[in-house]
Amino acid sequence: xxxxxxxSRYLVKRTGEKVFLECVQDMDHENMFWYRQDPGLGLRxxxxxxxxxxKEKGDIPEGYSVSREKKERFSLILESASTNQTSxxxxxxxxxxxxxxxxxxxxxxxxxx
Amino acid sequence: QKEVEQDPGPLSVPEGAIVSLNCTYSNSAFQxxxxxxxxxxxxxxxxxYTYSSGNKEDGRFTAQVDKSSKYISLFIxxxxxxxxxxxxxxxxxxxxxxxxxxxxFGQGTILTVHP
Numbered sequence: 001x002x003x004x005x006x007x008s009r010y011l012v013k014r015t016g017e018k019v020f021l022e023c024v025q026d027m028d029h030e031n032m033f034w035y036r037q038d039p040g041l042g043l044r045x046x047x048x049x050x051x052x053x054x055k056e057k058g059d060i061p062e063g064y065s066v067s068r069e070k071k072e073r074f075s076l077i078l079e080s081a082s083t084n085q086t087s088x089x090x091x092x093x094x095x096x097x098x099x100x101x102x103x104x105x106x107x108x109x110x111x112x113x
Numbered sequence: 114q115k116e117v118e119q120d121p122g123p124l125s126v127p128e129g130a131i132v133s134l135n136c137t138y139s140n141s142a143f144q145x146x147x148x149x150x151x152x153x154x155x156x157x158x159x160x161x162y163t164y165s166s167g168n169k170e171d172g173r174f175t176a177q178v179d180k181s182s183k184y185i186s187l188f189i190x191x192x193x194x195x196x197x198x199x200x201x202x203x204x205x206x207x208x209x210x211x212x213x214x215x216x217x218f219g220q221g222t223i224l225t226v227h228p
Binding site: 004031033035039040041042043044045048050058090092094095096101102104105106107 | 119121147154155156157158159162201214215216218219220221
């Protein structure tokens, strides 16, 4: 059974802080993804990675960076948090070559004040 | 214009009703079409998928794809309170390389089935 875990369910940070969101998957998946989910906007892809140390920008990468030092772990970094980054952040993983199924973590609700 | 458009609802129906959820899209390269279900305070989970045009049935759920109209639908028969969730359509093209595995999601439709 695939399991994707995220380091925090709820997080409150102040404007300007550096924020780390961690994601770990236990199924040896090559692909990992970070999304943010906002009402009326759905899931928007921030960054994804198809291998260790490899990353590609998604649709809304501005203000974010990522790190993938180990296959099972994918980190999202907010270099200087801003209030417009208040959102639900979802991590997902999938097999390389997998056609349609992404496995999601439970999400981190981040509030930036 | 968004690549994928989905009516966010919310949609409220009585138990037993037939529910129709829909998405339109603009990218003719999309080949794989999916529906994810997301319960409150959980991540999305894959519910159904189809490749190219046609219908697919799984119990009370039927997914339809009409590529000529760039329109996909999910039908839920005999809806139950346990079907209350957010339903997200998702789709992808057939490209290889580094875009492999990337999905484009709709906005999600919030569905409530009341007893």
